[in-house]
Amino acid sequence: MTESSSHLTVTADAYDAIAALYADLSRNALDDQPFDRASLEVFAEVVRTAGGGPVAELGCGPGHTTAYLRKLGLDIFGLDLSPVMIDLAREAFPDLRFEVGSMDALDLADGALRGIVSWYSIIHTPPRELPAYLGEFGRVLAPGGHLLLGFFESEGDPVTPFDHKVTRAYRWPIDELAALTRAAGFAEVGRILREPHEGERFRHGRLLMRREPAAAV
Template sequence: MTEHPSYLTATANAYDAVAALYADLFQGALNDQPLDRAALDVFAEVVRTAGGGPVAELGCGPGYVTAYLRKLGLDIFGLDLSPVMIDLAREAYPDLRFEVGSMDALDLADGGLRGIVSWYSVIHTPPQDLPTYFREFRRVLAPGGHLLLGFFESEGEPVTPFDHKVTLAYRWPIDELAALARAADFVEVGRVLREPHAGERFRQGRLLMRRQ
């Protein structure tokens, strides 16, 4: 069996420990976030317009984004490193597929997906390891498949670690994150930056990319 890097084990354990609280906190999280819904809506539209097909939310947590995208007509499943999160997602959305797995080594066929959503799921990845994730995303996406990233933006600073409430995380300059994706053979389709709402500390970024 392949052993996870220590930060993956630490991340899984941290989310296991707070999974129920996290699920309660983020229930209905998209209801008052029109720009976030718009980013997800555009992702769903471009996947459908390109002919549809399997989509994965990688780092799905309790599954609310997966469920939202299913309502938009996508053939989607969720994957997360935290077994407790996956149990909660399956309980909340029994008609959807959720699996335990790691984004750096996906048990998926080459080119088998038409879309990937990574909604605040690469934020815990050490910056030097993130290119590995983008290469894995490229591997499992079909040519022309789309990738949507949601993340904390660094607001003019370089990549910045911060004290995320669950475990160590990183804020990224949007241009630098887009450049890493381009180096893995993605092209940028569009981007959104929004200022923090009440209860949020940082600017939020969204990048929509397409595999060449």
């Protein structure tokens, strides 16, 4: 088993095991998070302003963020590694589309999407593999499409592994993650850093990126 397939299996199994509890705890996660809602609302607005079109939440979990973005007017579907999470999402939001899949190998045509949300889903990706994931995001995003990344920020430290409650995860310096995403063909539109609230351990980062046109050959 390769490192990539091993970490995907471990992550899926870990989220399957706690899916019901996770869904219950995350149901109202946005209620007291104005910066988080603002990030999602800006993303929705720029996608709509650019003409709209299909959007995917990659690593959608039980579907609450997908449903929130649908209320903001996006044509969105969710994808997650965990079959149990997808079952819960389909049960909670039967009018939305949810699929089991991996964000490193998307069953989508080149340029099929106008937006991607990765809301704390890249945090479990081993750092050496993240460029390939960002490259896959760029493949399925049409030029001018937008990508929103939500993640834990490392507060000046290098990429830092930590003991996430579900399975191993990584905190990223926002400048390094932005540079890595630019190297995958994106331009930065904006960023937000917020300090941890009570009960949280780490600073949170959001990066809004735009897919650049492919360079002429």
